[in-house]
Amino acid sequence: MITGKTKLTGLIGDPVEHTLSPHMHNAGFKYFNLDYVYTPFQVKKEHLQEAIYGARSLGIKGLNVTIPHKIEVIKYLDVLEDNAELIGAVNTIKFGDEIKGYNTDGLGAVRGIEELIPVKNKKVIVLGAGGASRAISFQILLRGAGKVIIANRTIEKAYNLQKNLINRLDAEVGAVGLGEDLKEELEDTDILINTTPIGMYPNINQKPLITSEMMHEGLIVNDIIYNPLETGLLREARLAGAQTISGLKMLIYQGIESFKIWTGREPPVEVFEEAMKEVL
Ligand code: NAP
Numbered sequence: 001m002i003t004g005k006t007k008l009t010g011l012i013g014d015p016v017e018h019t020l021s022p023h024m025h026n027a028g029f030k031y032f033n034l035d036y037v038y039t040p041f042q043v044k045k046e047h048l049q050e051a052i053y054g055a056r057s058l059g060i061k062g063l064n065v066t067i068p069h070k071i072e073v074i075k076y077l078d079v080l081e082d083n084a085e086l087i088g089a090v091n092t093i094k095f096g097d098e099i100k101g102y103n104t105d106g107l108g109a110v111r112g113i114e115e116l117i118p119v120k121n122k123k124v125i126v127l128g129a130g131g132a133s134r135a136i137s138f139q140i141l142l143r144g145a146g147k148v149i150i151a152n153r154t155i156e157k158a159y160n161l162q163k164n165l166i167n168r169l170d171a172e173v174g175a176v177g178l179g180e181d182l183k184e185e186l187e188d189t190d191i192l193i194n195t196t197p198i199g200m201y202p203n204i205n206q207k208p209l210i211t212s213e214m215m216h217e218g219l220i221v222n223d224i225i226y227n228p229l230e231t232g233l234l235r236e237a238r239l240a241g242a243q244t245i246s247g248l249k250m251l252i253y254q255g256i257e258s259f260k261i262w263t264g265r266e267p268p269v270e271v272f273e274e275a276m277k278e279v280l
Contacts, residue, residue, distance in 0.1 A: 007036045008058070009262055012051055014075075015068030016040040020279060022065055024255045027275035028267035036061070043069065052076040056095050062262035064091045070131060077101040086142075086168055087135050092258040102261055105132060106139025108254025112245055113140075113191060113222055120144035127209055128195035129157040132224055136193060137161065141171045149189070150175040151182045151209075153196075162225075168172065178209055192237075193221045199231040208233035216238035216280050224250050229280065238248060248276060 011021050017040075025038035043051040048069055053076065055063060065073050070089040074080065077090065078098040083106065084090045090101035109132075113119060124145050126133050129152035137148050138199065150173065152158035158175035165173045176182050186192070192215075198206050210233060215221070221237035226247035234244045252272045260266050 002037060003035070004234070007034075007061045009036055009038045009060065009062040011038070011040045011063075011066060012043040012046050012048075012055075012069060013040070014044055014064065014068060016042050016066070019066070020251065020276060021255060024252065024272040025259060027271050028256075028259050028263075028265075031267055031271045032263070032265050034263060034265070037110055041219075042127050045069070046239035048072055048116060049076050052093075052099065055093075056099060061269040062095065062258070063070055064258055065091050065093060067131075074101060083107070083139065083142075085276070087138050089131055089135065091135075091254065092261055094261050097239075102258075103135055104254040104257035104261070105250070106137075106142075107121075107257050108252070109136045109193065109222070109224060109250040110139050110143050111253040112222065112249025113193075114143075115249065116220055116243055116245065117191070119191065121146040122190040123147045123149070123188060124191045124193065125149045125151055125182070125189050126193050126195060127151050129154070129161045130195065132195040134161060134164075136195060137165055137173075139170050140193075141165060141173070145171075145191075147172040147174070149185050151176050151178060151185070153178055157233040181216055182210075186210065186219075187216070189219060189220065191220045194221075194225070194231075194233050197225065199223070199228075199233055200225045201227040204228055204232070208236055210236065212236040212239040215242050217241040219243075220245065222249075223247055227280075228249050248273075248280075252276065 029036040084103040092102040104111045150158040162175040219242040220247040223246040
């Protein structure tokens with residue numbers, strides 16, 4: 001029951017109608033019997049500043065931040081935690097004496113992959129060079145990946161991210177387009193992560209960038225799309241005998257990391273998974 005003592009958390013973005021986060025977080029609050037509630041707020045770009053300062057005035061404890069506000073919101077925060085500062089984007093805010101920004105997207109993806117294999121010293125290809133690619137590439141290198149290759153349709157964007165990663169982390173990073181170079185790089189790659197929207201609902205029959213004959217049995221393929229749970233890319237991976245990870249893992253683990261930031265408690269992964277199964 002919502003009372004005068006209930007603590008409010010939520011999500012700001014535009015659109016937010018299809019978000020699954022309330023199911024996860026409210027299930028977590030129920031599990032720990034915490035007097036918290038999580039609700040989505042649709043916030044237009046031109047109202048972002050008012051939304052952040054308004055949330056502080058209203059005593060909101062924490063917010064997730066999604067498209068299109070992840071970068072812009074930084075202007076209105078007092079301080080950034082190291083990951084968010086490196087990545088240059090925020091997906092979680094905690095309101096206290098200061099308004100502090102965090103980024104749990106990359107942490108979520110890496111935790112999902114490490115259920116199967118440690119990323120330390122592994123060669124990783126990341127398809128795409130947008131916001132999600134940036135968060136994951138930084139985090140996977142911070143976690144000790146041996147080499148990351150950014151593969152992107154617009155090669156300039158791949159070069160930009162490569163330069164950024166090398167400047168900030170002094171890491172081994174390559175950049176390729178989506179042609180023959182990518183095929184060659186795949187031959188000795190351990191982990192392939194798709195961060196492009198190819199194959200996402202409603203375009204579920206869109207041809208994946210990588211097909212089974214380009215994959216090998218030792219490969220681990222993580223598609224960060226979670227609708228559908230098995231994308232065309234993951235079907236191809238299964239055909240090649242490779243191991244697969246659905247985008248639900250990243251979604252769940254980034255949520256668990258946000259929940260920890262707000263409440264100091266870590267919900268069991270099964271609690272978030274069960275909540276998702278009910279809606280997916
Ligand atoms: P973004 O910043 O817009 O980046 C999209 C990337 O995909 C760009 O590099 C773009 O290449 C590439 N791309 C788009 N359409 C393509 C096509 N037809 N062929 C080849 N490349 C294409 O988006 P984002 O924020 O990184 O999000 C990307 C995806 O990740 C979305 O599907 C989102 O739902 C998903 N996501 C999942 C989670 C999770 O928790 N599981 C979290 C965040 C995001 P160009 O540079 O050439 O345009």
